[in-house]
Amino acid sequence: MPEAPKPTLDVTQTRIPEGVIDLGVGHPSLELLPLEELRQAAQHRLSQGDPSFLQYGAELGDARFRAELARFLGAHYGFAVAPETLFVTAGVSQALDLICTTFTRPGQVVLVEEPTYFLSLGIFQGHHLQVVPIPTDEQGLDVEALEAALRQQRAALLYTIPTFQNPTGTTLSQKRRERLVELSQQHGFLIVADEVYQLLGYQAAPPPSMARYLDTGLVLSLGSFSKILAPGLRLGWIQAAPRLLQKLTQNGMVVSGGGLNPFTSSIVRSALELGWQERYLQKLRHTYRGRLEVLLEALSQNGLRPRYRPEGGYFVWLELDPAINSQALLERALQTGVRFQPGHRFSSQGRLAHALRLCFAYYEPPELVEGVHRLARALQGYPGEAAGA
Structure with missing residues (x-):
């Protein structure tokens, strides 16, 4: 049987447009949610x-x-x-x-x-x-x-x-x-x-x-x-x-x-x-560990280096060249089919405009790799294409 399409997710009242990989979503994937365990x-x-x-x-x-x-x-x-x-x-x-x-x-x-x-x-x-x-x-x-x-x-x-x-x-x-x-x-x-x-x-x-x-x-x-x-x-x-x-x-x-x-x-x-919560927690750890490693490897292959290497959680933080405004970059990224959270949203002072947050929890590895490729394409032509130290 052909693989069922990924359900469309409504994120803060904004649907992910068809064809867009939204690495800004801070959610688990719908397929990963424990419907049977909770039933x-x-x-x-x-x-x-x-x-x-x-x-x-x-x-x-x-x-x-x-x-x-x-x-x-x-x-x-x-x-x-x-x-x-x-x-x-x-x-x-x-x-x-x-x-x-x-x-x-x-x-x-x-x-x-x-x-x-x-x-x-x-x-x-x-x-x-x-x-x-x-x-x-x-x-x-x-x-x-x-x-x-x-x-x-x-x-x-x-x-x-x-x-x-x-x-x-x-x-x-x-x-x-x-x-x-x-x-x-x-x-x-x-x-x-x-x-x-x-x-x-x-x-x-x-x-x-x-x-x-x-x-x-x-x-x-x-x-x-x-x-x-x-x-x-x-x-x-x-x-x-x-x-x-x-x-x-x-x-x-x-x-x-x-x-x-x-x-x-x-x-x-x-x-x-x-014991269902315990078993499900172990499943999440295994799944997210793999997704994190895939995202980090994809970033490395595209010349993008996270500011820090996380060992858990949901997120990876990139700091780009200071000349890049991630809100403006987001508009360009949507044209290549990828979305992220721009850095200024995480600053109480409206700073960190050159940074962005990626989430690895929602997507399967192939989509994470493709999302990073699209992000790299969006960065082409901007000054300082690789992420900062």
Whole structure:
């Protein structure tokens, strides 16, 4: 039988035009989503004869789900995870919005990495926070630059993606993690660690989750099933000291509606209990490892060198010749049939115009190779065709 065509994906309300390879998509491929595993998980949960997950839930989230999630995380994190340190959310974006609502006031400072996940900036702007960028390098957040910034202003919180960062793919070193925690204690700001890629390492294991430092009372670690199971579940968690979680449960939305996602979390609980999540995670690691290697090799063969070599996550970051504007390049690239995310979107200051982000999660290897070939053709004629160091 002929191979079925790849389904068309609606990305932030914009369909991928036919014939375009969109390396800007930060999603798993539709064929990779675990439809059968989740069908079986739903069937298992619905066959138990217990309708309690159809009721309003406890504010922290279903206790049995949190216990199973704690067991799963503890096995991967390498340290014990207590269920009472987990708060169920409808994904990381909602978690971040809820944290801003609870722990910040308009006009306060939020420190972010430069570059950072571009959609987080809209959440901070929606809360009328003053966004202050902190530079990054191959070891992640520059803690010396952070220390200098803290001497100039008081911050309510710092938002970091410490492991396989979006967009650069870098990982915060263990030494810097420890220094970051020390600075938070000295200056009294909260660390909001977006750790959605923590379990998606393809080489050596990354440093332990920032949840290791919950006992400081200043760390909130955010996780999500969007990257390790399915984005449409809209299921995630906040891991923090119980006193911080108690403040979250007092939010009016939570008090009114009760715990978040009791139905979805009950289905994922079955996936955890029966080992399907674990097996699927191993499948993702194997698949993404291969796709990352293919993308890196294709870039090398076309004279393009990533700024950093990621060992996990979804993304590769290119910094081109400073004379190249990646937004203008994107218009040219679409004519050759490829799309990417231009670098300025990841800067809170509108900088990084010469950079771009590529994602290897959505496409099969042949399409990744072809996408890079098309990108290389789009670069022809621009000054400094190869990516910078």
